[in-house]
Amino acid sequence: MILNASGCLDALTAPETARQLDAFVTKTVTPLPRGGNPPVRIAETDVGMLNSIGLANPGREIFVKETLPRLLDIGVPIWVSVGGFSATDYAEMCGAVDGCDGVAAVELNLSCPNVDEAPESAAEIVAACRAASTLPLYAKLSPASWDIAEVARAVEAAGADGLSLVNTLRGLKLDADLRPVLGTVTGGLSGPALKPVALAAVYACSRASALPIVGMGGVQTGRDALELVAVGATAVAIGTVLFSDPYAPGRIRDELAAELAALGLSSVDQASGIAHDRALPARKHLDLGSRV
Numbered sequence: 001m002i003l004n005a006s007g008c009l010d011a012l013t014a015p016e017t018a019r020q021l022d023a024f025v026t027k028t029v030t031p032l033p034r035g036g037n038p039p040v041r042i043a044e045t046d047v048g049m050l051n052s053i054g055l056a057n058p059g060r061e062i063f064v065k066e067t068l069p070r071l072l073d074i075g076v077p078i079w080v081s082v083g084g085f086s087a088t089d090y091a092e093m094c095g096a097v098d099g100c101d102g103v104a105a106v107e108l109n110l111s112c113p114n115v116d117e118a119p120e121s122a123a124e125i126v127a128a129c130r131a132a133s134t135l136p137l138y139a140k141l142s143p144a145s146w147d148i149a150e151v152a153r154a155v156e157a158a159g160a161d162g163l164s165l166v167n168t169l170r171g172l173k174l175d176a177d178l179r180p181v182l183g184t185v186t187g188g189l190s191g192p193a194l195k196p197v198a199l200a201a202v203y204a205c206s207r208a209s210a211l212p213i214v215g216m217g218g219v220q221t222g223r224d225a226l227e228l229v230a231v232g233a234t235a236v237a238i239g240t241v242l243f244s245d246p247y248a249p250g251r252i253r254d255e256l257a258a259e260l261a262a263l264g265l266s267s268v269d270q271a272s273g274i275a276h277d278r279a280l281p282a283r284k285h286l287d288l289g290s291r292v
């Protein structure tokens, strides 16, 4: 199953790209409209992209009345990404989309500004949303948590149905005159640099929790998607690559099939979690004798 990463595809301007996906994930919607951050909001780096969009969105009312019906017309299942500044904000958003036909799931963007990402706070948000929604709830976690596996366990216990891993990491780019490029100075780093971080997060969370996992972070090829499946992802989302390749979903799907065949695997299921079986047992003690 291939999805887009939230905020990385405007399905209304690129419906053909959206139709290549198994589900379309919206940009994060908050109860009130948000204009977003001052420019510059996007910067390329050697290893990925920085963004400081600042959750620009039309707010709940316009989203539900105007945007959502147009998205549903595209004909792919819709996952609504919701955000806010308190558990009440998240629950309000969940309640607003709960009765909407065609919404297949809700992704809780737990990496919003001012949202405390401690396990207890993440669990409190998930519990509030669980009470407000009958839809499957995917908790999207930040790779910056000190122990992402503990957050995964906490949101599972609070009623999440799945995990989305991972959101961006904070980064900064300077221009030739050593001035920060982004209007907000720092922003979220996505793209290739995030892949090893995403692999580690999915690996850790799939050991800690039984929830299905949408893996994302730096996926550009079928091999990248396969690696996320190998560490435990049950679905893969693609983000930054969509800015340069609108055909990425179909291409990555084809490449994934070729990668599986090359490894003698007959289905994605056969690759699922395979890296866990192949991991070498961790060495219990430092072998000081081998130090040079």
Ligand SMILES: Cc1cc2nc3c(=O)[nH]c(=O)nc-3n(C[C@H](O)[C@H](O)[C@H](O)COP(=O)(O)O)c2cc1C
Residues within 6 Å of the ligand: 005, 006, 007, 008, 027, 028, 049, 051, 053, 055, 081, 109, 140, 166, 167, 168, 188, 189, 190, 191, 192, 194, 216, 217, 218, 219, 237, 238, 239, 240, 241
């Ligand atoms: C321009 C841009 C906007 C984003 N907006 C959102 C957002 O609204 N909500 C969210 O949960 N993640 C957002 N993200 C993070 C992505 O969904 C994804 O977690 C991250 O980019 C890692 O995937 P990638 O390396 O394939 O891009 C955004 C990323 C980018 C690059």
